[in-house]
Structure formats: C-alpha cells, structure tokens
Amino acid sequence: MALVVQKYGGSSVADAERVRRVAERIVESKKAGDDVVVVCSAMGDTTDDLLDLAQQVCSNPPARELDMLLTAGERISNALVAMAIEELGCQARSFTGSQAGVITTGVHGKAKIIDVTPGRLQDALGQDQVVLVAGFQGVSQDTKDVTTLGRGGSDTTAVALAAALKADVCEIYTDVDGIFSADPRIVPNARKLATVTFEEMLELAACGAKVLMLRCVEYARRYHLPIHVRSSYSDKPGTIVSGSIKDIPMEDALLTGVAHDKSEAKVTVVGIPDLPGYAAKIFRAVADADINIDMVLQNVSKVEGGKTDITFTCPHDSGPAAVAKLESLRGEIGFTEVLYDDKVGKVSLIGAGMRSHPGVTATFCETLADNGVNIDLISTSEIRISVLVHETDLDKAVRSLHEAFNLGSDEEATVYGGTGR
C-alpha cells in the first residue's frame, strides 16, 4: 500500500462532468489499495472570473483581500470533488490550506511555504478517508491571514504535502501526456520522456517548459520526492521526474529536449563607462525595481577606459518598468541610452549528455546558422545551452534543433487544449 498525492489542474475539474471523472480516477487509486491525498486547482475560469469581479469594484485590490477572494475557488472545487467521491461510495473530506497545516510567509499573492503540519490530514487518512486539500493557499505564520502561493501554487502545495506526509509519489495530472522533448504544438514528433532528472527538469522549467513550475521541481528535488507528470484524460504512464544527473553513468547520458520561451524581453544599456562598479549599479537599479533578470551579456570594450554595453533579459511584463527605472538613473550612472526589444524568444537545449558529448555547442550554432537564425545572446550551464533569437525565428529554431539532435520519436504526440493553475 502506497501513499499517493494527486494534483489536478483547473481544466481537469472545469465542470461537473469532469469533476465526476476526476473522482472516478481517485476512487480507482483508493480501491487499488493506496492512501490518496488530492489537491485540486480552482475550476476552469473561476480564478479569472473572480479577478474580473475584483477589478470591477477596485482599481487596485488589496492583496490580502484578493487572497481571501481567490481561495474561494479551490474551496469550491475540492468540496465538489469530495462530494463526487462520496457519490461513488468512498468517504472523502476536504480541507482548506489552513486546515491542512500549510504554513506560509505573509506575502499575499506570492507566499512561500515555510512548513506543513498535516496532523488533520493524517487523522483523516487513519480513518480510511480520501483527503482533499485546496491547493494554491495557506495561512500566514505571523498574521494567521489566508495567503496564496502565486503561479504554480497548486503543484507546489501537492509536492509540499507529499514531502510532509512522506508520500511515495506525487502525481501531477495535467492536460498533456507528460514532459516532451519539445512543445508538441511546434514539433509534431516530439517524444514523451519516460524519465527526467530533477536537474534537467529544473532547466526545462526555467527555460519555458510550462508543465511544471520551477518552484515545485525545486521543492521535490530537495525532498527527493518523485513526481509523476501525466494526463488526466488517459491512463497512459507519463513522465517520472526523479533522481540526479550524478547518478546517471556518463556514457548513458543523453540530450533531453528543446525548450522555448516567448515571455522575455531584451534590455540593452548602451555606453556604460568600462570601469569596475558600473555593471553593479545597473543590476542594483533593476533589482531595486523588483525585476528578475535572466540572461546577461557584457561586451568587451574596444579601448581601455572606453565604453561598453550590457544586455540582459527580463520578463515581458517587467520590461517597461526596467527601462523606466534605468532612464531615471541615466545621469547618475552615466550611460548613453537604453534600448528595448520585446520581439525576442529564447530557445534552449537541455540534457545531462551535454557533459559527455563534446561538440554539442558547435552543432547547436551550426544548426541555427544553416537555418538562417541569427543568435543574439548565448548563455550556458553544465547541462544547458540557451540562445536568444528573433521571435519570428523561434519555432524554426526549436524544430531544427530538435531534428539536428535527433530527439524525436516515430509517433505524433497528442495535444489537448487548456492549462491549469
């Protein structure tokens, strides 16, 4: 008998019919002899509808109240799934994040989990109940107010509960069959990966693979908790995320996949004095504006004591704020101008095999050159190469790299619509 945590996204519980289907799947697991803990996101568009309402009554809704409002969504979906399970003859009990002991920081809208004290869940499991927990939410350690965890919050809830309950596996049910070697909407013969290591999954998530959020993978890695990413519409096995690249014999390591990301913009600060401390001033300014940066490139200046340029990427949404912040400090820092380009895309090749296969970078660049794709920026890690290209070249870059590194399978991937929270 195993202890399984299952997480279902918003599209999996979008209406009564789907709620019933999810309940059937849960009851199957339960009847197979497993203890089951379930985390559901809010139904379909509930969160957007609630946000709409909030905007209608307040131009800038206070974060505490927004959390109070949005957490109603998961409360509804979890209670409904509990009812649907009871209809099938099993006993079920739903809990709010607070009742489940999900203790968080007090930052409304993007709280972080500090601790999980699942005493009530363990009691319910001991009574042979299916346990449902509202995802995406917790309770602030200091104020005891309701908090939400921000993007990927329900996945993170599931992984955190699995870790606290010492579950055998955390199953993330979603609208795709697993993790693919590339986005099947761009690369029709993308291959579903049977297993991926945590490190590779972290790079994939950081590079735009949307199936799992970075924070949830980080959490699972820290607690050595296997994640099974699979489809809520089929019974096929999905992708198991577990283990470390260190445990893969060097000779066996392969390239994993090609990820892409359209959510970044490129900021170039032109004409910075090429002296110690100036780059630091730039990045301090951006950090002060609470903007995360991703790739960074600094050109070498041609003459000593001359000028240099610094380019970095940041999320689209934060681009204008980054530019405004830098412009406001132009005189103080002493650069010439700021250039902004949001028509860019990032394509990344990821795989533990990169360590043992020389020439990957060369093949990578040759492939893009052969396909007429210009490289703007390059950034690498031990198991990843990422480049920034023009957004109109992005799909071509993904397809050609996927082909060049022979990552495809013989069959076409199934693509479903929608996405969860």
Add this chain to the structure above:
Amino acid sequence: MALVVQKYGGSSVADAERVRRVAERIVESKKAGDDVVVVCSAMGDTTDDLLDLAQQVCSNPPARELDMLLTAGERISNALVAMAIEELGCQARSFTGSQAGVITTGVHGKAKIIDVTPGRLQDALGQDQVVLVAGFQGVSQDTKDVTTLGRGGSDTTAVALAAALKADVCEIYTDVDGIFSADPRIVPNARKLATVTFEEMLELAACGAKVLMLRCVEYARRYHLPIHVRSSYSDKPGTIVSGSIKDIPMEDALLTGVAHDKSEAKVTVVGIPDLPGYAAKIFRAVADADINIDMVLQNVSKVEGGKTDITFTCPHDSGPAAVAKLESLRGEIGFTEVLYDDKVGKVSLIGAGMRSHPGVTATFCETLADNGVNIDLISTSEIRISVLVHETDLDKAVRSLHEAFNLGSDEEATVYGGTGR
C-alpha cells in the same frame, strides 16, 4: 462614537454595482465617526448556483462538504465589499466566520452559535479598520470543521457579533423599508412600524413575517440588543426592534400587525382512543421523525372511552414524512386514518394591545365571518391570535383583518423585489 454592526442580504450585493453602493453606505457610517462591523450574505444567486453544482456531482451531498462549498459564497462577497471600501479610501479587512471567532455546534447545515470570541475583530477595529465578517458560517467547537448556520444565518451572525462586541445597534439592511403592519404586496396601505418590541417581533417572525428570522430575534432579545431593520436602497429610517411589552404602559399598547404564512400543512389523525397517553404517542412519533409542529387542536370526544381526532400543522416540506411516519404506526397506536391538507394558510394578528383591549378575538372572528372566511383552527398567545384558513382565503383574511383593526397608513408602501439569505 458608536459601534454599529451592519448586515447586508444577498440581493444588496448581487453584482459589482451593488457591491460598490453598499461600500459607499458603509464608508458613510465610518466617516460619520462610527466603528463599523459588516456582515454580508453571498451574492445574489451564488448559493443556489453552488447547490446546483453539488447536485450535479452527488445525489445526496455530505453535509460537511456542503458547508465547505457554500461558505465560499460569503467569502467572495465579503472580500469584494472590502475591496470596494478600500477603493473609497477607507481601510477594510474581511474575516471568515472561523477567523471572527464564531464558534458553533458541529451540526453541519444548521449549526448553532455557542460562543463568539472576536479578538481579531477587536484588534482590527482598534486599528481603525472597517471589519467584514462572512455571515452564515462558523467553526465547529469539537471538530474545527467549517459549519453553516442554516436559514437566517447571516442575520444571526450579525446579531451574535453585535452582542459579543457590545455594539450599540445591529442594522439589518434588506429589500424592504422595515417591518410592516402586513405584507405590502397584499395590503397596499400597510404601515411601516417605527418600533416593535422583541416579543411582538418574535410573534411576527413565528407567524410568517420573513424580514427577520426567529432565531436572530431571540438572540437579540436575550442580549437586549436593538435591531434596526432598514432598506439598503434608501436612507429612510426603518423599524427599530427593541424593548419589552412589559415596559409599554398598558394604556398605550396597540395592535401591531397581521402576519400570514403559507408554508404549513395540516395533518389530522382520526379515530384515536380518547385515553391518556395516546396524544403523547402521536407527538412522539412526529418528533422522532424530526418534524416541528406548530398549531395543535384536539377535539373532545362525545362519549366516554370513545374516539377523538387530533389536528396539527407542520411545515409543508415535512408533511409527507409526518404522514408516512404516522401511517407506519397506525396499528400500534390504533387510530383510524390520517388526513393531509396542504392547501391551508395561517393568518395572525399580533400586538401588545391585545392584553388591554377586550373583544379583539370577537372582532377577529366576526371580521372573518363577515368576509366568508371559514376558520379551521385557532391558537392564541398573550399577544397573538392565529387561525388556519383555506389558502385561497388567505389574502382576503389578511386584508380584512388589517382593515378591521385600522392598522393601515395613508400612503402606499414601496415594494422592492428579491430576498436575502
């Protein structure tokens, strides 16, 4: 500076526009210098929509999960009103029933308030915040599960909070202008009452006046807490419910109003042995089926050791269950048959003045006779006369009694649509 608890029904917060209007009214009170605690029901049809969803996934939804589901409604409305208040420049904080310290029994769907420990509310009031509390809900003392209070729950929440916080008044905002001498939809010149004593209000509520629920009036009476029933659509003063009939000088006491109720059904048990203990058997059987009875009539049997009939009324909904329960015991108890009639209505005249004005019962019966209304059953208290009539005679009975006792005013009452929870 007063401490005011305001309660708004579901129709008062049915959409974003109404939420904004409610917020304006709250901010007015706050700016006038009062401390304000607000209880809102769920928006418009939210509760019905959630019940619909529940029915779609489960034929007999477990009560615990139903409470978890339904309490999402008040959470949403209160968070939205808090946001709308912030938009107007005041600070507001919403609390769930559990956070507000509304401790209840564990009977899901119809929990009773055991205690209110409003520490967090007092802290927020101390910080000059407008406090919002989700009505209709609490937390079970034993299981710490979320509970709902059943019908009239939001009003009861408001009154209980007002009592615990030692508020100066509890304002119940609704879709009528106050308590009327009769239902204005039946009697166009019904008079809005400026004040009503708790005893009279209890009788009115028990006899079908739907503006305030019995339990909320009982709560207010116990804590000597004045209730101000008023319209959320106008600034006109409504009706103050306070004081006792004992404090009204006998000479000043008047008749208050005519109430009616179509929600009851009549059950007659025919041919019961006229011996001690048989009536008790009947009522024990009905009580065992968890059915509340209202009026009771037992005819005197014509011969010693003969047979008698017992008639009682109970809610429509429970009628068939009462009949079935009695039928199942027919042999054991030894009566002849059970008659059932749900085409009945109850009309009641209420007023402290009844104690000091002889002849009220005579005028009451004469009026109905003059209007061709047959009386089925009579039941009285110190300040009330109620009779059961055929349902088609009900409106005529209300109108003629209201006229005969000269309860009307010179102007027509304003009637709004909808009703709250």
